[in-house]
Amino acid sequence: MRNDNSSHQGGSFYQRDRSWHPPAFTPDYKTSVLRSPKYALLSLGNTLSEMTGPVFGHAMLGPLDNDLILNYAQTGEPIGPRIIVHGQVLDEDARPVRGALVEFWQANAGGRYRHKKESYLAAIDPNFGGCGRTITDEEGRYWFRTIKPGPYPWPNGVNDWRPAHIHFSVFGHAFAQRLITQMYFEGDPMIWQCPIVMGIPSREAVERLVAALDRENTLPMDTMAYKFDIVLRGRRSTLFENRMEGN
Amino acid sequence: MVQSLRRLKESPSQTAGPYVHIGATPNFSGIEGVYPHDLGSLPLAPEVEGERIVVTGRIFDGSGTPIKDALVEIWQADAQGLYPGQGERRGAADPHFPGWFRQPVDGTSGVYRFETIKPGIVPYFDGRPMAPHITFWIVARGINIGLHTRLYFGDEDKANAADPILGRIEHRLRVPTLIAPRSDADGKPVYTFDIRLQGENETVFFDI
Numbered sequence A: 001m002r003n004d005n006s007s008h009q010g011g012s013f014y015q016r017d018r019s020w021h022p023p024a025f026t027p028d029y030k031t032s033v034l035r036s037p038k039y040a041l042l043s044l045g046n047t048l049s050e051m052t053g054p055v056f057g058h059a060m061l062g063p064l065d066n067d068l069i070l071n072y073a074q075t076g077e078p079i080g081p082r083i084i085v086h087g088q089v090l091d092e093d094a095r096p097v098r099g100a101l102v103e104f105w106q107a108n109a110g111g112r113y114r115h116k117k118e119s120y121l122a123a124i125d126p127n128f129g130g131c132g133r134t135i136t137d138e139e140g141r142y143w144f145r146t147i148k149p150g151p152y153p154w155p156n157g158v159n160d161w162r163p164a165h166i167h168f169s170v171f172g173h174a175f176a177q178r179l180i181t182q183m184y185f186e187g188d189p190m191i192w193q194c195p196i197v198m199g200i201p202s203r204e205a206v207e208r209l210v211a212a213l214d215r216e217n218t219l220p221m222d223t224m225a226y227k228f229d230i231v232l233r234g235r236r237s238t239l240f241e242n243r244m245e246g247n
Numbered sequence B: 001m002v003q004s005l006r007r008l009k010e011s012p013s014q015t016a017g018p019y020v021h022i023g024a025t026p027n028f029s030g031i032e033g034v035y036p037h038d039l040g041s042l043p044l045a046p047e048v049e050g051e052r053i054v055v056t057g058r059i060f061d062g063s064g065t066p067i068k069d070a071l072v073e074i075w076q077a078d079a080q081g082l083y084p085g086q087g088e089r090r091g092a093a094d095p096h097f098p099g100w101f102r103q104p105v106d107g108t109s110g111v112y113r114f115e116t117i118k119p120g121i122v123p124y125f126d127g128r129p130m131a132p133h134i135t136f137w138i139v140a141r142g143i144n145i146g147l148h149t150r151l152y153f154g155d156e157d158k159a160n161a162a163d164p165i166l167g168r169i170e171h172r173l174r175v176p177t178l179i180a181p182r183s184d185a186d187g188k189p190v191y192t193f194d195i196r197l198q199g200e201n202e203t204v205f206f207d208i
Ligand SMILES: [Fe+3]
Pocket: A107, A162, A165, A167, B017, B019
């Protein structure tokens, strides 16, 4: 049984659809203005340097790494709605990505991050750190328990607020699949007012980042559940691979 | 109508935001006791084969200001040119070398720093050798999708001149943006790789 991400081999990855992702320059998100390359990206395609990637094994995980309710608890449990977030990491061919390292971070229930640069008035929760991580199982599944984060204001427009969200970082089977994204919550009207979200060109693409309230997996009198699937780049089948020796 | 390919779309990228350190390097950001150490931050094991080097630099925005909230990941081959981890079919890499490191830039100076080894030569897909290089991946507030680039070594003129990737850069004036000059400090080579997101001497970024 392989629980790390070292077991899959295959061809190069499908070209990334750059028209589906937010472009680098999204002026309504002001910080992007000076941090967006102006030249076209140079199309490199995949070499071994992109088709390989680091391996992370379960041995690195602590028992509370996927439990944000307990992994920073000092005097008690954090305040706020208890939720389970779960889903599958798949590739574009709907194949499970097993052994994927998934890291997540978020604000507390009041929308406040535990960070020295954070200036929002909402209170720090002494029992909430806001980070966690896990590794997907053989079916590409992951899950963690946390507190539902609150929306928070941020200095962009004079009165911009982020919708409630959880940040995700995912390592698939190759460095070409490296992805950071954010998860939003079903039914939140603030999603559609957010300059960061609206940098994504289509509504259909935004909806891929909205987790569904999963009533079937809710624990009665205990914890609500949200389901959030993540899709990484898929790779070509090596049907007629004609490569030089050594590749 | 034709049969459907039924492919899924990749999850859209979103910025790592200003608080990426909470998730990626919590100990650095002052959240201690959750992970024993920040992933990708452990020093090289003494058993690792290869020449010890330092890779350092800053990341500048379009106004020339160093960014102070970026996160940098690097991925590289071992001293023999073999990748640790997975996807490498040519042989087993140095078991002590992780190949992957992650560091935040310094919150005051914007300097990032990696202590690693000089990688060996990795073949291009047609078998030609690629010059030794380190893959960089940069995320930060204001970067909507992680930026891929490569560091090439300033003391590898011959290999760089024959490198198939560098050779494909049409605008030759931009090639030096990928080449880190070497200096020496404490008996160790130091390669300085400054990255410019925009403006004069904008670094070449790749669509991989
Ligand atoms: Fe956030």
